[in-house]
Amino acid sequence: NFMLTQPHSVSESPGKTVTISCTRSSGSIGSNYVQWYQQRPGSSPTTVIYEDNQRPSGVPDRFSGSIDSSSNSASLTISGLRTEDEADYYCQSYDGSTLVFGGGTQLTVL
Amino acid sequence: QVQLVESGGGAVQPGRSLRLSCAASAFTFNYYVMYWVRQAPGKGLEWVSAISYDGTSEYYADSVKGRFTISRDNGKNAVYLQMNSLRPEDTALYYCARDAGGGGSGNYFWAKWIDSWGQGTLVTVSS
Numbered sequence: 001n002f003m004l005t006q007p008h009s010v011s012e013s014p015g016k017t018v019t020i021s022c023t024r025s026s027g028s029i030g031s032n033y034v035q036w037y038q039q040r041p042g043s044s045p046t047t048v049i050y051e052d053n054q055r056p057s058g059v060p061d062r063f064s065g066s067i068d069s070s071s072n073s074a075s076l077t078i079s080g081l082r083t084e085d086e087a088d089y090y091c092q093s094y095d096g097s098t099l100v101f102g103g104g105t106q107l108t109v110l
Numbered sequence: 111q112v113q114l115v116e117s118g119g120g121a122v123q124p125g126r127s128l129r130l131s132c133a134a135s136a137f138t139f140n141y142y143v144m145y146w147v148r149q150a151p152g153k154g155l156e157w158v159s160a161i162s163y164d165g166t167s168e169y170y171a172d173s174v175k176g177r178f179t180i181s182r183d184n185g186k187n188a189v190y191l192q193m194n195s196l197r198p199e200d201t202a203l204y205y206c207a208r209d210a211g212g213g214g215s216g217n218y219f220w221a222k223w224i225d226s227w228g229q230g231t232l233v234t235v236s237s
Contacts, residue, residue, distance in 0.1 A: 032222075033222070033223070035223040035224075037155070037224070039155075044205060044227040044228065044229055044230060045155065045205075045224075045227055046227070047210075047223070047224065047225055050210065050221075050223055050225075051223075056225070088154075090154060090155050092155075092223060092224075094222040094223075097160060097167075097169040097222075098157065098169065098171070099145065099147075099157035099160070099222060099223075099224075100157070101147075101154060101155045101156065101157060102154070103154045104154040104155070
C-alpha cells in the first residue's frame with residue numbers, strides 16, 4: 001500500500017490563498033482519484049473536492065483541487081480565506097479496495 | 111437527506127468485544143457500499159472496513175483483520191461492526207459512512223470515496 005503525506009499544519013491570513021499538498025509515496029498520483037475532506041472541530045468530515053478537482057454542490061468555488069505528476073502530489077487550494085475555513089483537511093485515495101487517508105493538515109486562519 | 115446514525119459504542123476492557131450498529135435512512139441502502147472509518151482522539155482518519163452493496167464482499171484494514179467483522183442487513187437498512195479482542199489502540203470515534211457511488215437495476219458503481227458520514231460513536235478500550 002502507498003501512503004499519502006500532508007503537512008501537519010498551515011496558516012494564512014483571511015482573504016489570502018493557501019495550498020495544502022498531499023504526496024503519494026509510491027505509484028502514480030494520477031492512477032486513482034484523490035478526494036479532500038474538511039473536518040471542523042467537533043464535526044464529522046465533509047467532502048470539499050472529489051475526483052481530483054470536482055466540487056460537490058454547495059462547496060464554494062474558492063475551493064479547488066489539482067494533481068501534479070511531476071511531484072506525484074495532489075493539492076487543495078483555498079482562495080479568499082475565511083475564518084470559517086479553519087479546519088482539518090484530509091486527502092484520500094484508494095489502493096484496490098482499501099481507502100487511504102492522508103494524515104491531515106490543520107489549517108489556521110489568523 | 112441521507113442520515114447515518116451510529117450506536118453501540120462505550121467503554122470496554124482490553125480483550126473484550128463490542129458491536130457497533132449504523133442505522134441508515136433517506137436513500138436506497140442496498141445500492142451502496144458502506145464503510146467504517148475511525149478517528150483516535152486528536153488523530154487523523156483511518157479506514158477500517160468496507161462491505162459491498164449486497165454483503166457478499168468484505169474488506170478490512172490490516173490493523174483490524176481477523177478481529178473485526180463487518181456485516182449488513184439490507185432489510186433493516188443497517189450496517190454493523192463486530193469488534194473482538196479489542197486493544198487500547200482501537201480507542202476511537204467510529205464513523206459509519208456511505209460510498210459516493212451507488213447504482214441499481216443490476217448496475218453498481220463503487221466510487222471509493224465518501225459522500226456521507228454519521229456523527230460517530232465513541233469506543234474506549236481501557237483497563
